[in-house]
Amino acid sequence: MNNPAQFPLSARIFHWGMAALIFSMLLAGLSMVQTLQAWHAPIVAAHKFFGVLALIAVIARLANRFRFKSPALPADLPAAQKLAAMVTQALLYICMFAMPISGFLMVSASGQGINMLGLFTLPPIGEPSLVGYSFFRELHAITAVLLMLLIVMHVTAAVYHGLIRKDNLLRSMLR
Amino acid sequence: MRAPLSKYIALAGVAAAISGVFLYAGGFFGNSQLTAQEFVNLQQGANPHAGFRRAHAKGFCVAGEVRSNGALAEHSVAAVLQSTTTPFIGRFSTGGNNPLAPDLSSPVRSLALSFSESPEQNWRIAMNTPPVMAVATPEAFYAQLSALSPDPATGQRDPSRIQAFFQQHPESQTFRNWSASYQATGSLAAEQYHSINAFYLVNSAGERQAVRWAAVPKTQVASNPFAEQNDALRLELEAQLAQAPVAFDWQFTFAGANDDENNPTQLWPESNEQKIAGQIVITRIEPDSACSEILYDPLILPAGVQATADPILRARSAAYAESYRRRAREVAAQHAQ
Numbered sequence: 001m002n003n004p005a006q007f008p009l010s011a012r013i014f015h016w017g018m019a020a021l022i023f024s025m026l027l028a029g030l031s032m033v034q035t036l037q038a039w040h041a042p043i044v045a046a047h048k049f050f051g052v053l054a055l056i057a058v059i060a061r062l063a064n065r066f067r068f069k070s071p072a073l074p075a076d077l078p079a080a081q082k083l084a085a086m087v088t089q090a091l092l093y094i095c096m097f098a099m100p101i102s103g104f105l106m107v108s109a110s111g112q113g114i115n116m117l118g119l120f121t122l123p124p125i126g127e128p129s130l131v132g133y134s135f136f137r138e139l140h141a142i143t144a145v146l147l148m149l150l151i152v153m154h155v156t157a158a159v160y161h162g163l164i165r166k167d168n169l170l171r172s173m174l175r
Numbered sequence: 176m177r178a179p180l181s182k183y184i185a186l187a188g189v190a191a192a193i194s195g196v197f198l199y200a201g202g203f204f205g206n207s208q209l210t211a212q213e214f215v216n217l218q219q220g221a222n223p224h225a226g227f228r229r230a231h232a233k234g235f236c237v238a239g240e241v242r243s244n245g246a247l248a249e250h251s252v253a254a255v256l257q258s259t260t261t262p263f264i265g266r267f268s269t270g271g272n273n274p275l276a277p278d279l280s281s282p283v284r285s286l287a288l289s290f291s292e293s294p295e296q297n298w299r300i301a302m303n304t305p306p307v308m309a310v311a312t313p314e315a316f317y318a319q320l321s322a323l324s325p326d327p328a329t330g331q332r333d334p335s336r337i338q339a340f341f342q343q344h345p346e347s348q349t350f351r352n353w354s355a356s357y358q359a360t361g362s363l364a365a366e367q368y369h370s371i372n373a374f375y376l377v378n379s380a381g382e383r384q385a386v387r388w389a390a391v392p393k394t395q396v397a398s399n400p401f402a403e404q405n406d407a408l409r410l411e412l413e414a415q416l417a418q419a420p421v422a423f424d425w426q427f428t429f430a431g432a433n434d435d436e437n438n439p440t441q442l443w444p445e446s447n448e449q450k451i452a453g454q455i456v457i458t459r460i461e462p463d464s465a466c467s468e469i470l471y472d473p474l475i476l477p478a479g480v481q482a483t484a485d486p487i488l489r490a491r492s493a494a495y496a497e498s499y500r501r502r503a504r505e506v507a508a509q510h511a512q
């Protein structure tokens with residue numbers, strides 16, 4: 001059975017590109033909802049635009065994911081850690097979809113479209129609704145918290161493999 | 176093959192660093208700058224009214240149309256400003272956080288308009304009776320609202336605090352002069368409503384012109400026939416609308432070379448160029464549901480209108496969104512019961 005030693009280039013580009021994108025989206029989201037400074041409007045506009053890009057990217061990423069065989073987890077990893085790794089990964093994917101979808105639907109429920117850098121406007125889906133807005137607004141916030149927890153776990157686990165276990169796992173995504 | 180303790184410490188450091196960045200961005204270690212949440216907390220007061228706007232809570236929805244004459248079309252590509260008629264859902268309100276306050280008790284009256292013909296052309300406008308702000312930044316406005324709010328112990332405003340505030344803010348002079356000369360009318364239809372903040376009109380050549388606008392009344396009503404009643408202004412408008420639609424001129428004032436479009440505390444000279452874009456016509460009162468889900472965020476602008484860098488204008492969006500989030504959550508909770 002062949003077990004590739006690393007992720008293909010396409011997967012590594014998706015991984016690191018989206019890591020940077022999502023990290024920036026989280027920080028932008030958290031700070032923009034608090035700020036009263038003049039940069040609020042441009043950052044919100046950028047957040048929406050890049051959020052839509054993130055949705056397109058995660059769809060492409062998932063499609064790409066089925067095109068190759070991932071490197072297996074180290075054979076000597078305890079079963080509980082293997083399970084934790086799989087659950088974290090599945091939840092990360094769920095959050096990567098739930099974040100932009102809830103964002104889009106929240107904006108839709110407030111009756112607005114999404115202006116894509118002034119080039120064109122994505123129309124809202126559905127009728128304006130306060131109840132709908134609240135559902136997706138709170139979902140956006142709760143998913144963000146879950147996503148941040150997962151990212152902390154994910155990064156810590158990756159560094160644990162690279163630094164302490166010194167197995168091939170971290171390297172498989174680095175090079 | 177046990178790793179040394181230092182590596183575990185490094186690992187913990189990585190986890191702490193990422194968590195720290197998220198917590199910092201989320202404001203868990205406090206904020207050096209005033210936040211939208213703090214602003215809305217102050218506006219809503221100690222006993223928020225669940226499901227209502229945190230500011231301008233008392234009000235009602237109306238429907239009408241703008242009949243544009245096209246006079247502004249050379250300055251802006253906005254669809255509403257072309258020679259055409261565009262329907263809107265509007266809202267009349269009075270200042271304050273109490274949705275049951277007597278209409279005539281508030282010093283501020285307001286008119287908000289929402290055009291939503293197409294997602295590109297969404298335009299939300301929120302106007303007040305004063306032509307200027309007392310102060311030019313959200314921080315100073317926060318201090319102003321704090322100074323004006325009643326002392327929690329006595330329930331009374333503290334005149335010495337108010338006086339001290341205005342003394343520290345000489346830029347409020349224009350506002351205070353206006354306040355001293357302003358005489359509230361007996362009707363929402365007889366007030367003049369101002370954008371206060373300036374915006375840019377942008378034409379098809381990409382040229383920008385800074386403007387302020389106002390809804391200028393076409394009727395005079397000195398006293399309110401329902402003055403004894405809580406909803407005096409609404410009742411009076413209902414009576415007028417039963418006779419005929421209520422109209423305003425939509426007047427645009429152009430910034431001159433010496434006017435600072437980013438400073439909402441200063442009046443522009445009367446000699447500035449003015450143009451009437453057409454008429455804002457209110458035809459009927461609508462049920463509350465017609466505008467409760469509308470967020471009259473003045474930064475929701477169509478192609479052809481842009482925000483200036485006025486710090487007050489820029490501060491409004493985040494605060495309106497926070498108020499909207501809170502009332503939406505409360506309405507959803509009421510709905511679920």
Ligand code: HEM
Nearest residue numbers: 025026029030033048051052054099100103104141144496
């Ligand atoms: C990977 C995708 C995304 C991430 C990680 C993300 C993250 C966030 C976070 C962390 C917040 C702050 C939540 C809070 O503190 O309550 C936020 C707010 C917001 N997000 Fe996103 N977001 C994403 C996609 C989107 C998309 C696609 C849209 C819309 C097209 C969107 C629209 C918004 C808006 C409008 C707010 C502010 C809501 C308010 O003002 O109350 N987001 N986002």
Ligand code: HEM
Nearest residue numbers: 228230231266285287301302303370371471490494498499
């Ligand atoms: C930093 C300055 C300001 C802050 C923080 C602020 C905050 C708010 C908030 C939180 C709401 C409730 C929004 C909602 O839940 O839908 C509101 C409503 C409103 N504001 Fe402001 N405001 C500011 C300046 C102004 C100015 C300068 C004007 C007038 C030109 C204005 C006019 C209005 C009007 C008319 C409404 C009611 C809109 C409606 O009927 O829904 N505000 N404001």
